[in-house]
Amino acid sequence: xxxxxxxxxxxxxxxxxxxxxxxxxxxxxxxxxxxxxxxxxxxxxxxxxxxxxxxxxxxxxxxxxxxxxxxxxxxxxxxxxxxxxxxxxxxxxxxxxxxxxxxxxxxxxxxxxxxxxxxxxxxxxxxxxxxxxxxxxxxxxxxxxxxxxxxx
Numbered sequence: 662x663x664x665x666x667x668x669x670x671x672x673x674x675x676x677x678x679x680x681x682x683x684x685x686x687x688x689x690x691x692x693x694x695x696x697x698x699x700x701x702x703x704x705x706x707x708x709x710x711x712x713x714x715x716x717x718x719x720x721x722x723x724x725x726x727x728x729x730x731x732x733x734x735x736x737x738x739x740x741x742x743x744x745x746x747x748x749x750x751x752x753x754x755x756x757x758x759x760x761x762x763x764x765x766x767x768x769x770x771x772x773x774x775x776x777x778x779x780x781x782x783x784x785x786x787x788x789x790x791x792x793x794x795x796x797x798x799x800x801x802x803x804x805x806x807x808x809x810x811x812x813x
Contacts, residue, residue, distance in 0.1 A: 710812040717743070717806050723770060723783060725759045731812060733799060734759060734772070736783055745799035745810040746785040750774045752792055757781065765789060772796065 712731055720726055720737035727734055727748070736744045750757050755776035763771045765780050766788065772781035780789035785796035800811035 712810045712812055714745075714808040714810055717741075717803065717808060720808070724761070725772075725783070727759070731810070732756075733810065733812075735801075735808060735810065736785075738783065743801045743803065743808055744784060745801050746772075746781075747797035747799070749797070750776065750779055750792065751794050751797065752779065753777045757796060 712728070714728065714735050715726070717737070720735060720743070722737050722739050722741075725734040725736045725746075732748045734746045734748055736746060738744065748757050749755075753774060753776040755774045757772045757774040757779070759770075760773045761770050763769065763773050763780075765771050765773070770783065771788070772783075772785065773779070774790075777792075778790040779787065779792035781792070781796055782788055785798060787793065787795050802809040802811065
């Protein structure tokens, strides 16, 4: 009824202006409503998952320490850098244990997974077998003497 009255007031050439004047705010309102609804679907901010492993003094050079719950190896390198390596082989998804007595390339002490026979050095780099990449690494922070591993 109101549309008919306005249609009589406006000349036929100007009726499109009335339609646009109603359509634009309705479309903008619809888009705004969709954006508001989308904002509710996002999860809340989650802080990074940090693991306080041990102190630096608890790690010996060349002797990785295993964290069974997180399935990772923490390694102290000869230059006192710390690494955290996944114990999951990227190719086979098998566990990768540290073998201090395993000899390869004339040297003892390697990560060696038994499923496909991939061999990794102390830094998790691929040295033998079908592996194409090294072991996945996690970020390591040193805070005072504590070793903190970022699991995200």
